[in-house]
Amino acid sequence: MDNGGGGGGGRPLSDNHSYPSAFCFSKPFKMDDGGGGSVGGGGVSSLIPNRRINEMDFFAQKETAKVDVKREATAHDGLAQGFHINTGLNLHLASGGSEKSSVDGGTSPSNKEKLNMSDKMVGLRAELENMNKENKQLRAMLSQVNNNYSALQMHVVTLMQRQHNRRAEISPANEVNTEGKVGERSRNETIVPRQFMDLGRASMAEKDESSPSWSGSRSPQTNEDASMESRRRKTGSTSNENKDGGREESPDQSLQGGLPNKVPKFNCSQDVEQASEAMSMMRKARVSVRARSEASMISDGCQWRKYGQKMAKGNPCPRAYYRCTMATACPVRKQVQRSAEDRTVLITTYEGHHNHPLPPAAMAMASTTSAAATMLLSGSMPSPDGIMNSSFHSRTMFPCSPGLATISASAPFPTITLDLTHSPNLLQHQRPNAQFHVPFQNLPQNFAPGSHAFNPVLHSQSKFSALQSSPEIQPPQVGTEQVLKPSSSSSSDTVTAATAAITADPNFTAALVAAITSIIGNVHPNNSSNSSTNTRSSNVDNTIGKSNFVDN
DNA sequence: CGACTTTGACCGGCGC
């Protein structure tokens, strides 16, 4: 196949839009290892509240310092002495000298006033100095917290990997897996932590990606990939598809020409295979957005090209297939289909990660989908009791949104669904600062639960067994599902904590809310054609969509 | 004329 050839072109842009690695893991680390650092070793997410506390402390110090200044200044005849006590810096010397000279030379009756003035100045300087100190301290603390965070992240990842390896050694055959994908799953587990560790790279690799997964021998899970590859091989497509396949080439090259540079940590072929599996899974992760819209497609800031349309079984509305055209090799695709039950609901399913810079409008959605996908896949982490392994026909609820946020499972691809149809207010609110109104009601600390404007229901066809479940959730679209119960073992607690951390991570929620906001703005009929990047396609799609909507 | 959509055909996976 010619894929091996050139097109592969580097993907220099890669996932610039990917969320920072710090994006996950914040909370559990803080909770578990809070000790580190004066700020409590919290993750990034915990910085703000902690910092506030510290700021208050500092201000308290500052206040006392100010009082001292005044007291000193008024208590002593000589001004200079007051200076010494409070600032302890050279700054006061120059100004103090001038003041002193003026005072000394001044024989005016308003001597007292001048004294007071100088006292005030002294106080202000002292305050300024304290603020500077405070600033430095805060910076130091911030860097320390960051360091602690990174260290903890690494530590947890290492532990996870170790734990999994141990389990794999002890009872590889005991792993519960109704899908008969034991090996595959375990491989995934091994990899997932890396995604936690470096989402940016993970997602980039995914693009690049899906890399090794496209190579020769793979687990059954990569069947789709194989089929796609074979299809492309057959068609011998050269342009887009090939570049699209470009992401496939690099992997092949990587494998054939030695270990890929991007996976230096994997020393043996098995590791490479594991990586490929993880990447494959990552690529397959889908994020579905349900929103009410009369338009045929929500404007998410990206440019899409329709490459197919099919009548899906069980739904009178056709399903349209779109490919991102903002970059030639962008692997991102999406499916748009109206809900069979409620045709005002538009279901948009995203797959893959953009490999190019995105406009802000698109960034929100891309970040959200990528984050959701990452979070989704992160749920496939190892669990000692094996509950997580049975995954694919399970559905659980997001702990962050009781009664609304759910995770469901079924289907060949892990899919997370953001259901915006349950929050009618969404369509009416377009608040730029929405990220401060956290959609989830149950988020422990970092969120203000006051706003109920956003209640995205997260369905997930995934391995999120560690999350809490709830029977009150409406059944997902696909298949029949059962509610999973959270695993109770200590190790799974770790997993649960990690997963909860992700869902509770303000970065994720912020991205989510940003995307939702974006969606809202675009979903609204009046805004359906607002996207500058979606010029022609949206118009056409609107027409098509309306006709579809009417016809169907 | 280029970009994009439409649409029938094709392919592989999967269940029976």
Next chain:
DNA sequence: GCGCCGGTCAAAGTCG
């Protein structure tokens, strides 16, 4: 093995 189904391709058509 066969047929269904989801997903993709690519030639033809459409539009600005």
